[in-house]
Amino acid sequence: MSSRLEELDVFRGLAAFFVVLFHLTTRFDELYGHSLAFSFEIGKYGVQWFFLISGFVIFLTLNRTKSALGFITARFSRLFPVYWLAVIVTTTVVNLIGLPGKDFSLTTASLNLTMVPAFFETPAVDGVYWTLEYELIFYCLMLVVWQMKGLQKIEFICMGWLILQLSWLLSEYYTGYFPWKIRLIFMLDYAHLFMAGILFYRLKASAEGDRYNLVRHCLVILCLGMQCWIDNDLVSCGVVLGLFLSFYLFVYNKLSVICLKPLMYLGTISYSLYLFHHNIGFTLLHKLYILGIPSYVAVPLVMLFCIFIASLATRYVEKPALRFLRSQFTLRNHTTAKAV
Template sequence: MQRTAQELAQKPRISRLVEIDALRGVAALAVVLFHYTARFDELFGHRPPPAISFSGGHYGVNLFFIISGFVIFMTLEKTSKPMDFVVSRFSRLFPAYWTAIVLTFLLTHLLGLPGKLVDLATAFGNLVMIHGLLFRIPHVDGVYWTLEVELLFYCGMLGLFCLRRLGKVHHVLLGLLALRLANFFGQRNFGIELPWTVYRILILTFIPWFALGISIYLATSRHGGASWRPPALTASCAILTLLLTESLFIATLAIALASLVFLAANGRLALLRHRLFVWLGAISYPLYLLHENIGWSLQLQLQALGVPTDATILLVLATSLALATAITRWVEQPALLWIRTRYRNRLAFAK
């Protein structure tokens, strides 16, 4: 269940999930800073350039995917029925997402954002979250592409759960990693590759990152003396896949990010228990959803008024953090509690 930053910070015994959640907050902040510095400069241009450009901040998305692999597998291991998982994910994702669509659509049209505005029909199409894959509908906000990836991952994991094959997850992951390698070498050497839609549905581009997260969870939560060898093998194959299909840098980055998640999962990143990081973790999802197009609109407005670049970035960052905090407190957490309470009450009534 969602907990407020205050509740998390005051708990005398802090679980490893607090550090994992705080790490998600750090990842979200990295993406935000990337969009407000390097990406904004690429699209619109700063005058003058910012003092610091967070050009590597977009790798926070890769950290998101590792964390999702960890958390989703853990959630399913503790789930008794498929509908429990569906309600859990729906209550977590959709209320804040729908709110973000409305706010982003209204504020970007009010403030203006050249080349990024969508019409009302497109905004309605975004409500399903996998609109790009199903209907090729443009995103209200560019960051929504990652939500499609996450949702496809959830569906795949739920499918394994329904088939009672969670225990065989390593076989599935190794098969998908092998398929990505075969597709890569087939395309490079013979011009043969999977149809793009199939490649996307199987999320082969990102499967190594999810595989790392699942492997970390299984390695740190072995039940009944379960062997560490399957998760170690899967993680090694994920790194090897990234090395062969992308680059040494990406493979090294994957090792570094996976190490952070591993340390957090074992309670070794005590700094992340600080109130600041706990708060960042609590607001990370709304912050990620709301920051990009709204932030860029504000940056352009402040830049037009002659506000210095660094001051503009700080003001927009503060606004995004405040807006995300408000959405967390008044939309995300109340909606999550209401949906899950109604679901539990309905189950109790049915009995």
């Protein structure tokens, strides 16, 4: 399998763009109201797309990982430096310009730097950051699986995980109770999406004749069924079915047509775009409305501004920090090996 899968970059870019479009149209209208006739409610399913992508990418990464510290360094360098910048910039913009219902103290901003403010019963400085907690939990769980040499038995682990999800749903239905810590630690609300991403990786990485592995396909179908049960919504089930189908097309090499440079560029800046668009975008959009700028002008302007900021953050913070931290890890390992 190629070390760089361009279709995944496109998936990332489209997922981020869909989420941004949902927030600047539908979500902003729900919270503050605007006269924009256009709404993009299905854009919220970009989050589900991200979780599918994470399942695929993290399993791919762990298959190439040589040490736990190497994996931790790679994930830390990818997530935290630009996230810290986003927390600082978002807090500053919201506090200086002002956004109704949002006002963050220094303590709140500081605890957000951990990426898990909910563990400290502290609100996130941006509404989209909740997904990062799930990402971190998933990384930890998968690192445990890797340490236990369970990657090649991942289908059995997925079966057990799905059974745990089923136990949660049945317990909630019949007793109205399930330990919330277990629900959080095992990400029972979204585990099926990460699992599906893992299974798609297994199908993609397997030999041509093994891509019809019945167990893996059945588990993918069960993951989709879990989505339908949890959301209990026909639209949700239909949209996520479309996301699953996009991965199937990718697995069977039918999506090379989407690998266009603008879409791949969106994929390059997708993480920064996700981090910087929400409260910063809302603050700027609210300010433009106060100044009398019509919505059909204000929304595209804010969208372009968010893409511009994400481009700067990716180029001058995210990528340099990633290169520096990973090079330091490589240098340290090389030095230690020579000393030994």
